[in-house]
Amino acid sequence: MQDQKDIKKTTYKDYAEKRASPSPLIRDTFLAFIFGGALCVAGQGLTALCLAWTGSEKTAGTLASLALIAIASILTGFGVFDKAARYGGAGMLVPITGFSNAMTSPAIDAKSEGWVLGVGAKIFNVAGPVILYGTLSSAVYGLIYYVLKTIIL
Amino acid sequence: MVRTVRPEHPVSVTVTAAVGGKKEWNGPLGARFDYIDESDRFGKKTWEQSEAESQAIALRLALNKSSLRETDLDAVVAGDLLNQCSSSSYGLMNFRIPFLGIFGACSTPAEGLLISTLMLDGGHYRRIGVVSSSHFCSAERQFRAPVEYGGQRPPTAQWTVTGAGAFILENAPGRxxxxxxxxxxxxxxxxxxxxxxxxxxxxxxxxxxxxxxxxxxxxxxxxxxxxxxxxxxxxxxxxxxxxxxxxxxxxxxxxxxxxxxxxxxxxxxxxxxxxxxxxxxxxxxxxxxxxxxxxxxxxxxxxxxxxxxxxxxxxxxxxxxxxxxxxxxxxxxxxxxxxx
Amino acid sequence: MIYLKAFLFGGLICAIAQILIDRTKLTPARILVGAVVAGVCLSALGIYGPFKEFAGAGAAVPLTGFGHLLAEGVRTAIDEKGAIGILTGGLTASSAGIAAAMLFAYVSALIFRSKSK
CATH class of the missing domain: 3.40.47.40 (Stage V sporulation protein AD)
Structure with missing residues (x-):
């Protein structure tokens, strides 16, 4: 009896998943490509500008990232970023602009709960996992790198 | 066992009032709403308070339309999507009407009508208000992501309505x-x-x-x-x-x-x-x-x-x-x- | 030329992420985590460094570039300071970006308030 019911459940789930019209893949992917590509071109342009200004390639790259973070944060504040991301999708989220939006949106949102327990606590709600797993995986890589280096040398 | 109930005494819906936001105003039913706030804020600072206020506005409108005072209601049955039914409690706390908070997600308005019909049919109550509300922004905050977060929605997703409906029911024959x-x-x-x-x-x-x-x-x-x-x-x-x-x-x-x-x-x-x-x-x-x-x-x-x-x-x-x-x-x- | 390469490769990374969002159960948050971890791995395997030389901002701007930054930072720190670099390298290298994101997010929270959609 229980088995029969479970089979029915999986059948309905399959049926519902099959009939649900999927996201328009070609359109979404094309838009992600265009938006993401355009943001990278902007990053390249900003890097060139900063290079002319500072003369250091490394600093220029960092400054370009900072500029993109700042722009994305302001656009998030004006409520423009999420509208653009509705079209650009991963093209807006995967570049560093998405990281900035992931920090700014909970910060603005959590204002109503105050500056410490609201903004302070929730600012990492969306971007926290990125920082955690990025740092974690880099530390794991560092450990492996260090061990290999010590053994080999 | 599911029971299909037919009230033994007449129970009628006498008046309704609907409140909405900008997107609802732009929808096909926009002009039929009794009250629209295009800012979706209903004069309040936070989205949760806005939703609570939308309930208060809806109930007040329903009372005004039928020239009733709040003391004319024996009870109000209300619900919303937020944790602990907070929009209903905060929205209706100043009314001083005996209050039942209910949760049935999007089925809440029917749940409210159903409960109050049984209360009226039972003969202990004469007139009951039913209020139900949701707000796009407060629902996004609780169920999904911050309002300004740049996410995409699948074609099967649904958009939470910013609005409230209020109904007044009586234990008497009516329209x-x-x-x-x-x-x-x-x-x-x-x-x-x-x-x-x-x-x-x-x-x-x-x-x-x-x-x-x-x-x-x-x-x-x-x-x-x-x-x-x-x-x-x-x-x-x-x-x-x-x-x-x-x-x-x-x-x-x-x-x-x-x-x-x-x-x-x-x-x-x-x-x-x-x-x-x-x-x-x-x-x-x-x-x-x-x-x-x-x-x-x-x-x-x-x-x-x-x-x-x-x-x-x-x-x-x-x-x-x-x-x-x-x-x-x-x-x-x-x-x-x-x-x- | 570098602009064209930045466009094509940056766009490509985003397009792959979009396909994953649309066709798998992966939510955007998971995609972002995946992109950073993928960047760390590709950098560890010595692939992302040359790719960045080639594609410029097309490799630096996507979050995979953030992962590369972390991995590169750890590698350099270990080379310079030894074992302590395992812990200090990643966040030191990415500190500017993270601090800036926090700062701008906070300032935005001071200035703006949530708008209805």
Whole structure:
């Protein structure tokens, strides 16, 4: 009896998943490509500008990232970023602009709960996992790198 | 065991009021709302307070329309989507009316009508208010992501309605009487995708209709309109397929989630949802149409997806529910009252 | 030329992420985590460094570039300071970006308030 019911459940789930019209893949992917590509071109342009200004390639790259973070944060504040991301999708989220939006949106949102327990606590709600797993995986890589280096040398 | 109840005494809906935001104003029913705030804020600072205020406005409007004072209500039954029913409690706390807070997700307005009908039919109460609300921004905050977060929605997703509906019910004959009720069972159809709540709720709506037609002796053809709460385009299509297979004819079916927005131009994917969705559609459009005698009988089944944000993260299924309220407009009485 | 390469490869990374969002159960948050971890791995395997030389901002701007930054930072720190670099390298290298994101997010929270959609 229980088995029969479970089979029915999986059948309905399959049926519902099959009939649900999927996201328009070609359109979404094309838009992600265009938006993401355009943001990278902007990053390249900003890097060139900063290079002319500072003369250091490394600093220029960092400054370009900072500029993109700042722009994305302001656009998030004006409520423009999420509208653009509705079209650009991963093209807006995967570049560093998405990281900035992931920090700014909970910060603005959590204002109503105050500056410490609201903004302070929730600012990492969306971007926290990125920082955690990025740092974690880099530390794991560092450990492996260090061990290999010590053994080999 | 599912029971289909027919009230023993007359219970009628006497007045309704609907409140909405900007997107609702731009929808096909926009002009029928009693009150619109295009900022969606209703004069308050936070989205939660805005939603609470929308309930207060809706109830106050309903009272004003019928020239009643708050002391004329014996109870108010209200619900919303937020944790601990907070929009209802905070919105209605200044009214000093005996209060019951209920939760049935998007099925809340039907749950409220159902409970108050039973209270009135039982004879202990004379006049009860029902209020139900949702707010896009407060729902996003609780169930999904920060409002300004740049996410994409799948085509099966539904847009939470910013709005509230208020109803006043009396234990007396009136223009629109409630002549049937059915409390729904929780139906777990195995759907765990919060982006497809229509599919999670459709089986509950189907079961509710199947049981209702079996137990009440009524047929789909007895109704001018068979109305589901908010299945959206996806859930409505599934409901129709399920009904067709069971030999139930739902030709006169419509869905509140499809009526409140124009899906072609308003970017709402599968349609509207939320405790305010069918409440606002019923209060702004369906019941006024019945008051005016344009629609004779409506079978209203509000559907709800009874999940929490954490349950979804824990990978649990989304249980669906559908409560039925059968409404009948008394055309004779209607003319009589108008003549006065 | 570098602009064209930045466009094509940056766009390509985003397009792959979009396909994953649309066709798998992966939510955007998971995609972002995946992109950073993928960047760390590709950098560890010595692939992302040359790719960045080639594609410029097309490799630096996507979050995979953030992962590369972390991995590169750890590598350099270990080379210079030894074992302590395992812990200090990643966050030191990415500190500017993270601090800036926090700062701008906070300032935005001071200036703006949530708008209805």
């Amino acid at each position: 629109v009487q409630i002549d049937g009720l059915q409390i729904g069972r929780i139906v777990d159809a195995g759907i765990d995708d919060p982006g497809n709540m229509g599919a999670a709720m459709a089986p509950a709506a189907f079961e509710a209709f199947r049981d209702f037609f079996e137990f009440s002796g009524k047929k789909p053809a007895d109704y001018d309109l068979i109305l589901t709460g908010d299945l959206g385009a996806e859930g409505s299509a599934i409901l129709k397929e399920l009904a067709l297979r069971a030999g139930i004819d739902l030709k006169r079916h419509n869905d509140c989630g499809l009526m409140i927005y124009d899906r072609a131009t308003q970017d709402v994917q599968s349609g509207g949802s939320g405790c305010g969705c069918s409440a606002a559609v019923m209060a702004s459009y369906i019941l006024p149409q019945m008051f005016e005698g344009n629609v004779g009988s409506v079978l209203y089944a509000a559907t709800g997806a009874l999940m929490s944000a954490d349950a979804v993260k824990q990978g649990l299924c989304i249980p669906g529910i559908a409560h039925i309220v059968s409404l009948k407009a008394d055309m004779k009485n209607n003319r009589g009252e108008r003549a006065q």
